[in-house]
Amino acid sequence: MEAAKFAGAQAAKVGIAGMARVDCCSLDGALAFACGGKAIDLKVKKQQRFCIKVGKYKKKLGLIVVTSYCCFKSKLMRVIQEQGRAQLGLSFGTAKEPDCRGLNLEEIQRINWDKIDWSEVIKDFKEEAENSIKENFDEGKLKDKAVELQEEYKKGGKKFLEERGKKMVNDDKATNAFVERKMKKFYRMEE
Numbered sequence: 001m002e003a004a005k006f007a008g009a010q011a012a013k014v015g016i017a018g019m020a021r022v023d024c025c026s027l028d029g030a031l032a033f034a035c036g037g038k039a040i041d042l043k044v045k046k047q048q049r050f051c052i053k054v055g056k057y058k059k060k061l062g063l064i065v066v067t068s069y070c071c072f073k074s075k076l077m078r079v080i081q082e083q084g085r086a087q088l089g090l091s092f093g094t095a096k097e098p099d100c101r102g103l104n105l106e107e108i109q110r111i112n113w114d115k116i117d118w119s120e121v122i123k124d125f126k127e128e129a130e131n132s133i134k135e136n137f138d139e140g141k142l143k144d145k146a147v148e149l150q151e152e153y154k155k156g157g158k159k160f161l162e163e164r165g166k167k168m169v170n171d172d173k174a175t176n177a178f179v180e181r182k183m184k185k186f187y188r189m190e191e
Contacts, residue, residue, distance in 0.1 A: 042069065042071065045069075045071045046069070046071075048075065049075050049078065049120075050071050050072050050073070050074060050075055050077075050078050051069040051070065051071040051072070051078065052069060052070045052071075052078060052081070052082055052092060053067065053068075053069055054068040054069060054070060054092045054093060054094070054095055054098040055067075055068055055094060055095030056068070056095050057094075057095040057096050066095065067095070068094075068095045068096070068098045069098070070092050070098055070099075070100035071100075075120065075121055075124060076121050079116065079117075079118070079120060079121055080103075080111075080116065081103070083115070083116050083117065084103060084107070084108070084111045084116070085103075087110075087111055087112060087115065088103075088107055088110060088111065090107070128182060129182070132178075132182065
């Protein structure tokens with residue numbers, strides 16, 4: 001039976017051809033189109049901060065510098081791998097042979113979770129929540145809605161309150177579903 005693994009990653013290697021002046025890591029240079037889809041995928045993951053740079057080495061008579069990374073499915077997984085491995089004294093291998101394996105159950109149990117710095121992940125979550133609030137709430141619209149609700153209450157009394165109560169229950173369900181979708185997206189749990 002194979003041991004359970006947590007937060008495994010894929011190794012990514014991208015070369016920089018010195019003579020042609022092509023940097024596939026940043027996709028700069030006249031021949032950047034030659035880098036291919038893997039380099040583009042790596043660039044996106046690096047921008048999302050899902051990757052850890054393992055190192056560099058030279059090949060083909062030193063004309064190409066290869067940079068190796070371990071890339072994870074989310075920033076959360078990268079943070080756990082990076083800080084968990086540091087606590088456990090585990091490396092990500094060498095540039096030529098990166099070790100991007102998942103942590104096994106015994107290793108996960110040895111991590112002191114209180115020492116993990118979650119600030120990077122929490123910051124992203126707060127930014128996502130703030131952006132969502134900005135997109136979905138407008139102060140002017142809220143004031144207009146308050147005036148509208150006051151007018152409806154004056155007309156409907158008890159019936160108005162019953163209808164509002166039902167709407168609030170439905171709004172609460174919709175809000176919870178929205179938050180759940182955002183959490184899944186944030187932690188990359190959606191398939």
